[in-house]
Amino acid sequence: MSDNDAILSLDDVTISFGSGLVLKGIDLTVNRGEIIGYIGPNGAGKSTTLKIILGLINEYQGTVNVFGEDISSGNDSYKHKIGYVPENAELYDNLTANEYLTFSGELYGMESTKAASKAERLMREFGLEDVLHSKISSFSKGMRQKVLLISSLLHDPELLFLDEPLSGLDANSVIIIKEMLEALAAKGKTIFYSSHIMEVVEKISNRIVLLADGRIIADGSFEELRKQSKEGSLEQIFNQLTGFDSHQETAKTLVQIISEEA
Template sequence: MICLEQVSKTYGKSGKKAVDSMTWNVEDGKITGFIGPNGAGKTTTLKMITGIIRPDEGRITVNGHDIQKEGLEAKRQIGFVSDSPDSFLRLKGIEYLNFMADMYDVPTQGRQERINEYARKFEMEDALGSRIQSYSHGMRQKIMVMGALMHQPPVWILDEPLTGLDPKSAFALKEMMKEHAAQGKSVLFSTHVLEVAEKLCDYVAIVQRGRIVFLGTLEELRAKFPGEESLENMFLELTKDE
């Protein structure tokens, strides 16, 4: 479980908060979609949960481990895919996967079997011997997903993970997300595609100007807008400028 307690983050001298007193829990055994307009605070929130940036206020725990006080153990709980796959470009795909496995102390025995499994699911078998800089955007996205999952983390945090994926790979990742949640583990992912959230998520958290404006199931969201069938219209109503 991921727990945020009164978490805030301010950028620049203006004093405007990118994330403002955010409190919510990402439940185990569920897929939680994190939805909001550009600039609403989604990526900042995910980077604070993963320990990439520090909150100015509040507390974040991942499976009971404080991300600031027990950073190493908290990060071991997490598999994180950022919104940019343009990293480690000079490494070959297989070198990157082994690097990630080494970082998380994945035993050599059985490691190759895991690599082969992910490569098969994402149709990357023939690409692992090439440098990541030669990959297409979608292939880079797939190798980053594979690397994030090498240590089989209980908590998945994915920032726009489906962007650039071909339909078959996107389907494979969505099925993996469902299987992971079915095992009682956590999946948190951000998306701009409301149809994906509608079909995939058990819960949705909608953020606007750094604040959670809705947290619950899609059934609970529809109950707030009786007679409205369009998820897009509900989203626009919740995130419209005041």
């Protein structure tokens, strides 16, 4: 793809909290229609990266361009073309799903009746038509996650950020989401996908970016990463590149401790 296809770019992005650097010079360009698997150990800086791009954290150094515009300019109109599912989201439990989704659509500039109609149709496809007018406080984890996904997609975003989006979903729903994301990418949507579930990242991403200790240490397709590391699965590649090679020994030690007589 050419530079004109770039939807998102980070140039030497650095941020520190307290005395510690969290991101240490991130350089990344994401092109239209890509599904980026953004992975890394806990504390590597994945969620921080997303929050910077989304304008939720401003105290960074470097340059972040979204849709060709530097987000530090103060113009946040780019957010209307973005969808976001955070890892830990607080929903308005006292609202019904219909009320919450209509409200979300309005925040993105949708007309209320159109937002409500589209939300109803999406809820039906996710098997939630019977609880459209029920309060979210009565929803299971999986049902709440589906509402979050619908909320992120309702306004037909050009750029979608998903942070552990499959949390709590059943196997059938996971398959549907994977197929849907591939179809959205085929339509030119760009998807930034962060998860610890390596099997899903491996299958769904056409490009994988591995972050460790605040730096990008690998960037390429799954096949390219596999050739570089000589490993079979993304989980094995992940363990090799991040230097995590003690998992089997740790597991054995844990079992030994658990098996000790009380």
